[in-house]
Amino acid sequence: MDVIQTKSLTKTYDGKGGISDVTLSVGEGIVYGFLGPNGSGKSTFVRTLLGLLQPTGGEGYILGEPIGTTKSREQVGYLPELFRYPDWLTGKQLLESHAELCKIPARQRSRRIEEVIELVGMAGRETGRISGFSKGMSQRIGLACAILNDPKVIFLDEPTSALDPIGRKDVRDLMVYLRDQGKTVFLNSHLLYEVESVCDNVSIVHQGEIVAQGAWRELMMTEAQVEIVTAGTGAVQFPPFIKSWQKGNEEEGRTRWILQLEDERDIPKILHHLSSGKVDVHEVKPITPHLEDVFMHWVNRKKESAYVDNR
Ligand SMILES: Nc1ncnc2c1ncn2[C@@H]1O[C@H](COP(=O)(O)OP(=O)(O)O)[C@@H](O)[C@H]1O
Numbered sequence: 001m002d003v004i005q006t007k008s009l010t011k012t013y014d015g016k017g018g019i020s021d022v023t024l025s026v027g028e029g030i031v032y033g034f035l036g037p038n039g040s041g042k043s044t045f046v047r048t049l050l051g052l053l054q055p056t057g058g059e060g061y062i063l064g065e066p067i068g069t070t071k072s073r074e075q076v077g078y079l080p081e082l083f084r085y086p087d088w089l090t091g092k093q094l095l096e097s098h099a100e101l102c103k104i105p106a107r108q109r110s111r112r113i114e115e116v117i118e119l120v121g122m123a124g125r126e127t128g129r130i131s132g133f134s135k136g137m138s139q140r141i142g143l144a145c146a147i148l149n150d151p152k153v154i155f156l157d158e159p160t161s162a163l164d165p166i167g168r169k170d171v172r173d174l175m176v177y178l179r180d181q182g183k184t185v186f187l188n189s190h191l192l193y194e195v196e197s198v199c200d201n202v203s204i205v206h207q208g209e210i211v212a213q214g215a216w217r218e219l220m221m222t223e224a225q226v227e228i229v230t231a232g233t234g235a236v237q238f239p240p241f242i243k244s245w246q247k248g249n250e251e252e253g254r255t256r257w258i259l260q261l262e263d264e265r266d267i268p269k270i271l272h273h274l275s276s277g278k279v280d281v282h283e284v285k286p287i288t289p290h291l292e293d294v295f296m297h298w299v300n301r302k303k304e305s306a307y308v309d310n311r
């Protein structure tokens with residue numbers, strides 16, 4: 001069963017902004033990335049799924065329950081983008097009051113609280129007042145609240161924007177941990193590089209619309225480039241047939257070459273040509289495209305197809 005499912009789900013603000021026509025399904029035990037720049041509609045979408053905003057169109061289900069119902073929220077955890085805490089409380093007190101809100105039975109509370117404090121890397125610091133917490137610590141406590149109830153589905157809205165690189169890695173590890181426990185994590189992020197190592201499937205959103213959807217790895221394959229390093233220090237001439245793959249007008253007689261491929265399957269062909277042209281290849285390195293480039297690729301593709309459709 002799909003854990004999250006939407007059909008043309010739309011939430012606009014007086015016909016403007018928000019997010020439109022989102023159709024997606026998210027399975028169990030994965031980290032799903034909902035990616036796009038600021039203002040593209042990510043928070044609106046998640047708040048609509050959680051029933052905090054009324055949809056203006058379409059449908060949505062969480063664990064088979066229609067969004068907006070109490071049942072659809074029962075097994076859900078949520079870390080809002082801008083979470084304001086009662087900052088006179090200590091971290092632990094916040095979790096205690098949260099545990100009460102989520103009706104965690106009294107005898108399980110303290111053990112569960114200890115567990116989540118450990119999971120978010122706050123052990124030993126939970127008795128400090130939130131007013132004295134750094135942004136990163138507040139974010140960790142927010143995460144602890146989001147997973148306290150051991151939910152099946154966890155929505156994280158920009159969970160790492162306040163964190164330093166170590167904190168970001170911790171959050172990534174936590175997402176992987178949750179996924180490995182069979183949970184579904186729905187991650188909103190504008191930091192494209194961040195999702196690379198954790199997300200299986202993604203939607204890329206731009207100005208309130210989905211521009212691409214699918215397996216992250218496949219969306220990344222917008223172009224393939226390799227760097228060929230030839231052996232020795234002496235410059236070599238590439239055989240002429242290699243020229244068609246060359247990116248730009250690189251000068252002759254060098255030892256590093258960037259080749260632009262239509263397809264990764266061209267690599268063996270190129271190597272064959274090189275060795276029969278007596279070029280000693282020292283190294284072949286695939287070049288990973290910048291995620292921002294991949295993102296722009298899909299945004300532009302969408303614009304082009306809209307142009308074609310509208311004619
Ligand atoms: N309460 C609101 N009233 C009017 N417009 C809003 C409101 N909230 C968000 N928007 C608009 O909807 C669009 C998407 O916002 P948001 O969902 O916050 O995007 P993101 O989370 O991707 O940054 C933006 O253009 C924003 O200005």
Ligand SMILES: [Mg+2]
Binds near residue numbers: 039043157158
């Ligand atoms: Mg947002």
